[in-house]
Amino acid sequence: MSTTTALRPAILERDGYRHMYFKDPSRSDGEPDFFQGSMRKDQPFDLHDGYGAEMMSWLMFFDPAIVPRLHSVHFGVGVAQLPKFCLRQLGMRTTAVELSPEVISMSHEFFHLPKDHPNLTVINADAAEIARSPAWRSTAHALLVDLYDVECEGPVLDSVEFYADCRELLVEGGVMTLNVVGRSVKLSEVCERIASVFGAEQVWLPDVTSFGNATVVAGRNVVAPDPSTLSKRVELIEYCFGIRSAPSWPSTIRRLRDVFPHSG
Numbered sequence: 001m002s003t004t005t006a007l008r009p010a011i012l013e014r015d016g017y018r019h020m021y022f023k024d025p026s027r028s029d030g031e032p033d034f035f036q037g038s039m040r041k042d043q044p045f046d047l048h049d050g051y052g053a054e055m056m057s058w059l060m061f062f063d064p065a066i067v068p069r070l071h072s073v074h075f076g077v078g079v080a081q082l083p084k085f086c087l088r089q090l091g092m093r094t095t096a097v098e099l100s101p102e103v104i105s106m107s108h109e110f111f112h113l114p115k116d117h118p119n120l121t122v123i124n125a126d127a128a129e130i131a132r133s134p135a136w137r138s139t140a141h142a143l144l145v146d147l148y149d150v151e152c153e154g155p156v157l158d159s160v161e162f163y164a165d166c167r168e169l170l171v172e173g174g175v176m177t178l179n180v181v182g183r184s185v186k187l188s189e190v191c192e193r194i195a196s197v198f199g200a201e202q203v204w205l206p207d208v209t210s211f212g213n214a215t216v217v218a219g220r221n222v223v224a225p226d227p228s229t230l231s232k233r234v235e236l237i238e239y240c241f242g243i244r245s246a247p248s249w250p251s252t253i254r255r256l257r258d259v260f261p262h263s264g
Contacts, residue, residue: 009036009102011110016041018110020079020103037079037111044112045088046242051179052081053245054206054215058142058175060249061222064236068092070141073169075127075157077103080113082144087120089241092142095121097130128157131165140169143176155180158190163197163218170220178216187214188260194218195256203256206249217253 010023019038040048047053062070068091074083077098087094096113098104101124107113114120123130127147130136143166147156155178166176176198180190194216195203204217225233230250237246 051213072142073140076146079111080107146179176218180214
């Protein structure tokens with residue numbers, strides 16, 4: 001998450017929710033144009049919107065029984081909805097990478113991201129540098145990329161080179177989910193860049209959420225489960241992990257070529 005402008009992270013509480021947004025210190029009036037993330041105060045470790053659930057759709061490619069033995073890596077922390085869920089509800093070893101020390105501090109103080117947990121590592125670093133590092137290659141079973149600028153114009157990192165590094169970070173059979181949101185971003189172009197690295201047959205798109213987010217799912221030589229196995233698996237995901245929308249995933253996720261026929 002970029003903090004290269006004068007905007008600083010701030011907190012707003014309303015109707016049982018705690019929100020993070022970026023505030024211009026020169027302005028004291030007006031509502032935020034948008035929130036970087038939100039948390040239900042009475043359910044701080046749950047997924048509470050379509051975006052969070054779709055970012056967990058990588059679970060379709062793994063037997064739920066082995067999920068607690070896997071490693072999730074998160075590029076961008078925000079309000080820590082995704083790393084908290086992987087850590088607490090899924091029982092995974094979890095690594096979160098965030099460029100802004102202020103965002104890290106606020107995620108601990110206001111959004112219940114644990115400071116001392118044996119399965120959680122929080123790294124104050126540039127996600128691009130972590131992705132490039134040979135030390136991180138083939139270490140993540142699930143890579144959740146949620147990086148966009150403070151004005152929500154588009155992803156901070158969106159290049160063929162970055163997506164190639166992300167693929168190298170995944171183990172064989174690993175899965176990346178990418179949050180695509182922004183006023184100036186073109187989903188088809190983002191997908192083309194991802195497909196040029198992962199291959200069009202390894203890229204899937206769930207439906208766009210009511211918040212306007214799109215999630216791109218990309219696998220490193222993933223073998224998709226057959227329809228019967230997938231149907232049983234998403235029911236288990238709903239039951240075991242409480243993701244109510246999981247049974248709808250098979251009907252909403254589409255191969256990239258079904259959405260953009262000339263991709264790849």
